Amino acid sequence: MKTKEDFPSINERKPEGLSPEGTPFRVLIVDDSMFVAKQIAQILGSEGYDVVGQAADGLQGLERYKELYPNVDLVTMDITMPNMDGITALQKIIEFDKNAKVIMISALGKQDLVKQALLTGAKNYIVKPLDRKKVLERISQVLKK
Amino acid sequence: MRVEYINPFVESAFNVMKEVLQGDIKRGELYLKATSMPVMGVAAIVGLAGDVEGRVLFDMEKVTALRIASAMNGEELKSLDDLAKATITELANMITAQAVTKLHELGFRFDLTPPAIFTGDNMEISNQNVEALIVPMETGHGKVEINVAIRERA
Amino acid sequence: MSTQTAEKNSLEQLSNGKKDKADKIDFKMVSFSLAGKEYGIDIMNVKEIAKAGNFTYVPNAAPFVRGVYNLRGDIISIIDLRTMFHLPAERKSDDALESLLILKIGEQAFGVIVDNIDKVIGVSKEGIQPPHPIFGDINIKYIKGIIENQNKLYIILNVEKLFAPKEEEKPGRTDLVKEASVKMPKIGLGGPADDALERSMDVNADFIKETLFSFRNFAVSKVNINWFNRRYNEWKAQRKPTDLQLRELAEADAFLEPFYSPFTGALWSAEYMSALGGIMPAIATKSINVWNPGCGKGYESYSLAVLLKKMYPEARAKIWANDSDLLAISMAPNMVFGAEGISQDHLDFMIKNRNGFVFNQAIRDSIYFEFHDVINNNPIPPADLILCRDTLSFLSAGNQTKLLTDFNEKSRQGCILILGKNEVMPLDNWRRIEGPSLSLYVKAD
Numbered sequence: 001m002k003t004k005e006d007f008p009s010i011n012e013r014k015p016e017g018l019s020p021e022g023t024p025f026r027v028l029i030v031d032d033s034m035f036v037a038k039q040i041a042q043i044l045g046s047e048g049y050d051v052v053g054q055a056a057d058g059l060q061g062l063e064r065y066k067e068l069y070p071n072v073d074l075v076t077m078d079i080t081m082p083n084m085d086g087i088t089a090l091q092k093i094i095e096f097d098k099n100a101k102v103i104m105i106s107a108l109g110k111q112d113l114v115k116q117a118l119l120t121g122a123k124n125y126i127v128k129p130l131d132r133k134k135v136l137e138r139i140s141q142v143l144k145k
Numbered sequence: 146m147r148v149e150y151i152n153p154f155v156e157s158a159f160n161v162m163k164e165v166l167q168g169d170i171k172r173g174e175l176y177l178k179a180t181s182m183p184v185m186g187v188a189a190i191v192g193l194a195g196d197v198e199g200r201v202l203f204d205m206e207k208v209t210a211l212r213i214a215s216a217m218n219g220e221e222l223k224s225l226d227d228l229a230k231a232t233i234t235e236l237a238n239m240i241t242a243q244a245v246t247k248l249h250e251l252g253f254r255f256d257l258t259p260p261a262i263f264t265g266d267n268m269e270i271s272n273q274n275v276e277a278l279i280v281p282m283e284t285g286h287g288k289v290e291i292n293v294a295i296r297e298r299a
Numbered sequence: 300m301s302t303q304t305a306e307k308n309s310l311e312q313l314s315n316g317k318k319d320k321a322d323k324i325d326f327k328m329v330s331f332s333l334a335g336k337e338y339g340i341d342i343m344n345v346k347e348i349a350k351a352g353n354f355t356y357v358p359n360a361a362p363f364v365r366g367v368y369n370l371r372g373d374i375i376s377i378i379d380l381r382t383m384f385h386l387p388a389e390r391k392s393d394d395a396l397e398s399l400l401i402l403k404i405g406e407q408a409f410g411v412i413v414d415n416i417d418k419v420i421g422v423s424k425e426g427i428q429p430p431h432p433i434f435g436d437i438n439i440k441y442i443k444g445i446i447e448n449q450n451k452l453y454i455i456l457n458v459e460k461l462f463a464p465k466e467e468e469k470p471g472r473t474d475l476v477k478e479a480s481v482k483m484p485k486i487g488l489g490g491p492a493d494d495a496l497e498r499s500m501d502v503n504a505d506f507i508k509e510t511l512f513s514f515r516n517f518a519v520s521k522v523n524i525n526w527f528n529r530r531y532n533e534w535k536a537q538r539k540p541t542d543l544q545l546r547e548l549a550e551a552d553a554f555l556e557p558f559y560s561p562f563t564g565a566l567w568s569a570e571y572m573s574a575l576g577g578i579m580p581a582i583a584t585k586s587i588n589v590w591n592p593g594c595g596k597g598y599e600s601y602s603l604a605v606l607l608k609k610m611y612p613e614a615r616a617k618i619w620a621n622d623s624d625l626l627a628i629s630m631a632p633n634m635v636f637g638a639e640g641i642s643q644d645h646l647d648f649m650i651k652n653r654n655g656f657v658f659n660q661a662i663r664d665s666i667y668f669e670f671h672d673v674i675n676n677n678p679i680p681p682a683d684l685i686l687c688r689d690t691l692s693f694l695s696a697g698n699q700t701k702l703l704t705d706f707n708e709k710s711r712q713g714c715i716l717i718l719g720k721n722e723v724m725p726l727d728n729w730r731r732i733e734g735p736s737l738s739l740y741v742k743a744d
Contacts, residue, residue: 032259033235036231036235039218146670147669148669151625179674275678276672276676
């Protein structure tokens with residue numbers, strides 16, 4: 001969906017996807033839904049984030065994280081996925097890197113799982129349907145911490 | 146199907162479609178349907194578990210599915226490829242999940258199983274004569290029939 | 300010019316000569332309307348059309364015989380096709396003019412009253428399709444076929460069969476009316492040929508049955524035939540012989556009025572509750588499964604829940620209450636009552652909130668209100684009690700049988716069945732227990 005934010009405004013502001021040093025934040029997207037993954041990639045890409053990897057299930061996500069480490073700043077993690085669910089993948093990523101910044105993507109109706117994820121070490125969560133504002137807000141909050 | 150389950154599905158279908166399709170959404174008259182159901186061409190299914198057993202089926206014509214997927218992706222999709230299918234699946238998932246959340250608030254315990262999508266001509270879903278509630282939705286991209294069959298675990 | 304003709308020919312060939320057939324006119328009919336539907340009668344049977352009124356009333360004739368009329372010296376009987384087919388008809392004053400088709404069948408002339416006479420239509424015989432069961436308003440025997448003409452469907456009546464003189468009877472003028480009433484029983488059930496009066500009553504009863512079904516979906520069957528026969532005799536005693544038929548919804552409702560069980564659409568009174576509690580056999584189980592098909596707005600489901608809670612405070616009752624009327628059932632889970640008119644039995648299980656009185660959580664939790672049609676699959680656990688008042692009678696005969704079979708299959712031994720006060724259980728493995736205004740059965744071992 002195109003919004004006016006896709007176009008540069010007159011008052012230049014620094015894109016949210018850039019770190020204080022001016023390099024883009026590097027994001028790994030773990031989601032079994034192609035549509036959701038594409039949606040997140042589009043939103044993040046438009047703000048200057050660098051999507052460095054995508055994975056379609058928890059197991060792949062864990063492997064990609066290990067490959068990319070330490071050149072990855074953030075993971076978006078779906079909860080319900082085949083092979084390995086998002087909570088387990090989160091747990092294993094935290095075991096591997098206790099400072100990992102993982103943000104959960106959840107459909108409504110999974111409150112219990114979201115709570116469990118937050119207890120396990122997820123930094124925040126976003127409930128679908130995703131909208132641009134919500135996604136960018138939550139992600140920049142996590143990266144500022 | 147228990148009366149309390151009806152509104153959450155009707156409302157969340159309406160709300161989610163309005164949000165992601167940003168058009169005029171109209172709901173048709175609700176009715177009950179039994180026996181095996183012919184499917185219009187594309188059917189996304191989300192299973193339900195917990196206090197109940199059942200499933201929610203989103204049924205639409207191929208052209209409607211393509212138009213909806215195009216609108217949701219903000220680009221015109223030419224064929225019902227993996228991305229288009231994933232988009233419709235996600236729509237089904239979001240609607241069902243929102244309904245289930247409302248049901249949680251009312252004190253009913255439902256769980257979702259991951260959605261699946263089927264396409265093809267002259268499809269028929271046979272379900273041992275389970276009665277289903279039909280919620281017809283007119284989306285501006287075409288008609289989507291939401292077919293909800295839920296029964297209590299005895 | 301010649302090219303055009305050539306094109307036309309080739310088009311006709313392309314359409315497989317269908318067009319040729321449709322163009323051939325070998326059947327002419329006079330079209331007219333009855334209750335908004337279009338009909339036709341073979342023009343060979345129509346002698347003339349006329350407007351007439353002031354028919355001479357003939358006592359003891361069948362209700363569709365409006366009287367006799369002097370048509371230029373010939374006395375003909377006048378038959379109201381709408382009454383005969385039991386269709387609604389505007390009641391005009393006696394001297395108003397009616398549209399008449401004067402029919403000639405064999406040697407005999409009849410005047411037939413219809414709503415409006417339209418025109419003469421020429422069609423092709425090949426276009427006439429055999430009658431489809433969907434045209435159920437009129438007994439199919441009397442339909443020659445259906446034809447489409449300029450986007451309208453016409454039902455072509457077989458007047459020979461409809462008015463055929465019985466065998467070789469010689470119709471003397473004074474016998475005309477009697478003869479009409481003798482012939483009429485051909486519509487509906489056959490009966491002993493010699494008892495004309497008796498049979499025309501059967502026809503009246505049959506018409507009433509059909510009307511009750513089309514107006515209110517009330518189907519006469521073994522479940523309610525006793526009541527129907529009683530009610531029909533009562534009705535006959537109250538009405539003029541020419542005025543037996545149910546012409547509109549209000550009349551169908553008047554006929555059905557005494558059928559309904561007490562406290563339909565209301566909570567049960569203390570008396571009704573104790574009467575029922577008094578004759579109900581004891582339920583031994585600690586978890587009581589109840590099936591309540593056709594619960595409507597849910598009043599009776601609540602009353603039954605209260606009764607069971609009073610009788611068996613220790614038991615856990617689960618009531619599966621369902622109805623196919625979405626509007627009625629959707630209000631059921633959250634019903635709010637004013638205090639007046641509610642018996643203490645109910646009030647004991649209610650709490651007051653800011654809107655009024657509502658049933659307490661224990662009662663509400665014991666009822667599952669479902670939007671459900673009993674003619675579909677009924678996924679019900681084996682029942683200890685079935686409450687089904689005035690529901691069976693409003694299903695088609697076939698669906699009544701299906702639901703009764705379900706009652707049999709989805710119930711435990713000793714299951715209690717409560718039907719409407721004028722309904723009976725036709726299956727003989729259910730034993731009746733007598734009670735005032737109640738129809739109660741127990742499933743025998």
